[in-house]
Amino acid sequence: AQKVTQAQTEISVVEKEDVTLDCVYETRDTTYYLFWYKQPPSGELVFLIRRNSFDEQNEISGRYSWNFQKSTSSFNFTITASQVVDSAVYFCALRVDNYGQNFVFGPGTRLSVLP
């Protein structure tokens, strides 16, 4: 079975602080894809990144960076110099098969960035 754990339920930081959101996944499949989505208060889930299991390169996109480590089954997300607009719920997700099932979301981490 597949599982995604986001141990941090809620995080509060002050603007301009760096913050890391943890994601740990479980799967026995060797081919899988990991995703991060952002859900602001408006409700829409915004796609941030997709990473496949064969690509362990870290990724940086502006103030966002992702650290994928297969050895620890983790796919952590760091926001550098956080801003109030980063306040949202962030979901890590795992997908392992080709048929739509098993798109497993983690429980989410609510990030509040205070001015």
Added chain:
Amino acid sequence: DTEVTQTPKHLVMGMTNKKSLKCEQHMGHRAMYWYKQKAKKPPELMFVYSYEKLSINESVPSRFSPECPNSSLLNLHLHALQPEDSALYLCASSQELAQTYEQYFGPGTRLTVT
């Protein structure tokens, strides 16, 4: 244009009403999804359409009835709902059903059943 639109944004309905939620995408995606999201929970998959055919039904009660009239549109027909069905209903689409493709979500319809 990576936009998925949903109407209405808010819906209040009684338990005896019949209503429909609508979703539209113009990205040429061939897979479309309905999710249900309760407060402070992740989205839960309800239905998946691939090439306009129902591919997955996650044991959803029959009071929810999906429909895919064409490759750009997805409807969710609601009938005889219960108060516990109140939630945010999200539509999503992806290029294909395969695991490699990310899903793009609409803003959702916030449904309240009274």
